[in-house]
Amino acid sequence: MKTARVIYEEGNRKWFAIVRDPNRPEFIIDTNEYLVVDGDDAILLDPGGSEIFPAVFSAVSTEFDPRKIGKIFASHQDPDVVSSLSMWLEFNPAIKCYVSWLWASFVPHFGGVKETFQPIPDGGMDIMLGGHRLQAIPAHYLHSSGNFHIYDPKAKILFSGDVGAALLPAGEEALFVDNFDRHIRHAEAFHRRWMGSDRAKRDWCARVSQLDIEMMCPQHGSIYRGADVRRFIDWFAQLEVGVLKG
Amino acid sequence: MANEQDTGRELRQIVRINEEIKSVVATAFKINLMAMNAIFLAKRAGQSALGFGVLSNELRRFAMELQKQMSALREMTYGSVSTVTAMVKQVRINRVLDRARKEANGQGKALIEEFLSRRRMSAYSLHQAQIAAVNRRLAQMIADTAQLVELGSVLARSAKIEAAYGGAFSASLMQVSSDFEQTIGAIQRSLETLNRQHLQDTRP
Numbered sequence: 001m002k003t004a005r006v007i008y009e010e011g012n013r014k015w016f017a018i019v020r021d022p023n024r025p026e027f028i029i030d031t032n033e034y035l036v037v038d039g040d041d042a043i044l045l046d047p048g049g050s051e052i053f054p055a056v057f058s059a060v061s062t063e064f065d066p067r068k069i070g071k072i073f074a075s076h077q078d079p080d081v082v083s084s085l086s087m088w089l090e091f092n093p094a095i096k097c098y099v100s101w102l103w104a105s106f107v108p109h110f111g112g113v114k115e116t117f118q119p120i121p122d123g124g125m126d127i128m129l130g131g132h133r134l135q136a137i138p139a140h141y142l143h144s145s146g147n148f149h150i151y152d153p154k155a156k157i158l159f160s161g162d163v164g165a166a167l168l169p170a171g172e173e174a175l176f177v178d179n180f181d182r183h184i185r186h187a188e189a190f191h192r193r194w195m196g197s198d199r200a201k202r203d204w205c206a207r208v209s210q211l212d213i214e215m216m217c218p219q220h221g222s223i224y225r226g227a228d229v230r231r232f233i234d235w236f237a238q239l240e241v242g243v244l245k246g
Numbered sequence: 247m248a249n250e251q252d253t254g255r256e257l258r259q260i261v262r263i264n265e266e267i268k269s270v271v272a273t274a275f276k277i278n279l280m281a282m283n284a285i286f287l288a289k290r291a292g293q294s295a296l297g298f299g300v301l302s303n304e305l306r307r308f309a310m311e312l313q314k315q316m317s318a319l320r321e322m323t324y325g326s327v328s329t330v331t332a333m334v335k336q337v338r339i340n341r342v343l344d345r346a347r348k349e350a351n352g353q354g355k356a357l358i359e360e361f362l363s364r365r366r367m368s369a370y371s372l373h374q375a376q377i378a379a380v381n382r383r384l385a386q387m388i389a390d391t392a393q394l395v396e397l398g399s400v401l402a403r404s405a406k407i408e409a410a411y412g413g414a415f416s417a418s419l420m421q422v423s424s425d426f427e428q429t430i431g432a433i434q435r436s437l438e439t440l441n442r443q444h445l446q447d448t449r450p
Contacts, residue, residue: 001349050342051342053342053346054342054343054345054346054348054350055349057350057354057358058346058350058351058354060354061350061352061353062352062354065353065357066354066357087339087342087343090343090361090365
C-alpha cells in the first residue's frame with residue numbers, strides 16, 4: 001500500500017505526498033499523488049489511475065477524511081493522471097475537477113457530470129483552498145497540449161506534473177532527491193522524448209524562474225528541494241527536447 | 247460477492263438474447279422486399295392472379311407491421327445494452343472498492359465497508375428491478391411478434407394456394423409464395439429459440 005508523507009505543514013495548510021506502492025503491478029507506471037489540505041478544505045492533485053485508487057484511497061484515509069475532498073486537479077488528460085475520477089466521485093459527487101478547457105470534454109469519459117468540471121483557461125487561474133489561493137500555472141506542451149502545474153505561494157511548492165519526472169530503478173526510490181547528478185540520469189530520456197516543444201520548455205523555465213519555489217513535486221519520481229529546484233530548471237533549459245533518441 | 251457473480255451471469259444472458267434478436271431482425275427485413283416483388287408480379291399476372299394480388303397486399307401490410315415490431319425490438323436491444331453497460335460499470339467500481347477495503351486500515355476501512363455495503367444493497371435492488379423490467383418487456387415483445395408472424399404464415403400458405411390458379415404465372419407466383427413461407431418459417435424458428443432461451447434464463 002502507498003503511504004501519505006507530510007512534506008509541508010504550517011498552520012492549517014498541509015501537503016501530503018502519496019508515494020511508493022510496493023504492491024503495484026510492474027506493468028503500471030508508479031505515480032505520486034499530492035493532497036493539499038487547508039482546514040477542512042482539500043484538493044487532490046493528479047489523483048491517479050483507477051487501478052491504483054485502492055492504494056491512494058487507503059493512504060489518504062489514514063490522514064484525512066476522503067469524503068471531504070472537494071476538489072481534484074488534473075494536470076492533463078492522461079489515464080495515469082485522472083482515470084480514478086469516477087471512484088472519487090462515488091464518495092463525494094459534488095467534487096469539482098479542475099482541468100484545462102482543452103480536456104474538459106474529454107476527461108468526462110472517466111466519469112462526472114457537466115457540473116463536475118471547472119475548465120482552466122490557457123492563461124491559468126487561481127483555485128481557492130481554505131481561503132488561500134493556489135495558482136494553476138500554464139505548462140502547455142509539457143507534455144500535453146493543454147497542461148497546467150500548481151503553485152502554492154504560501155507553502156512555496158510547485159506541483160510540476162510530468163516535468164521533473166524520473167523513472168527510478170528499484171532501490172533508488174527516495175522521497176527526496178539526495179544526489180541531483182545521479183538522479184537526473186533517470187529523468188533525461190523521459191524529458192527528451194516526452195517534452196515535445198523547445199519553445200514551450202523555455203517559456204516554462206522563464207515562468208517558473210519568477211516563482212519562489214522551495215519544493216518541486218513531480219508526478220513520477222523524487223521531489224526536488226532547495227537548490228536542486230534551480231538546478232533542475234537550469235538543466236531542463238539546456239536539454240534538447242522533442243527528440244526520439246537521446 | 248455473490249451479487250457480482252449473478253450480475254455477470256445475467257449480463258451474459260442479455261448479450262446472448264440480443265444476438266438472437268439481431269438474427270430475427272436481419273431475417274425480418276427481407277420480408278418487406280419480398281412483399282413488394284409479390285405485388286409487382288401479381289400486377290403483371292393481371293386477371294389470372296386477382297386472389298394472389300389481394301394476398302400480396304396483405305403480405306405487404308404484414309411486412310410493414312413486422313418492420314415496426316422489429317424497430318421496437320431493436321430499440322429494446324439498445325436499451326438493454328445501456329442497462330448492461332451501466333451494470334458492468336457498477337460491478338467494476340465495486341471490485342475496485344473491494345480492493346480498497348482490503349488495503350485500508352482504521353477509519354478508512356470502516357468508511358469503505360459502510361459505503362460498500364450500502365452501495366451493494368441499493369445497487370442490487372436497482373439491478374433486480376432493471377433486469378425484471380427488461381425481461382417483462384422482452385417476453386411481451388416475443389409474444390406479440392410470434393402472434394404477428396403466425397398471421398404472416400397463414401397468409402403465405404393462402405398465397406401458395408392462390409398461386410396454383412395463376413395460369414402462365416403460376417410457377418413464378420408459387421416460387422414467390424414458397425420464399426415467403428420459408429422466410430417466415432425461419433423467423434418463427436428464431437422466435438422459438440429466443441423464447442426457449444428467455445424462459446430458460448428467467449427460470450428461478
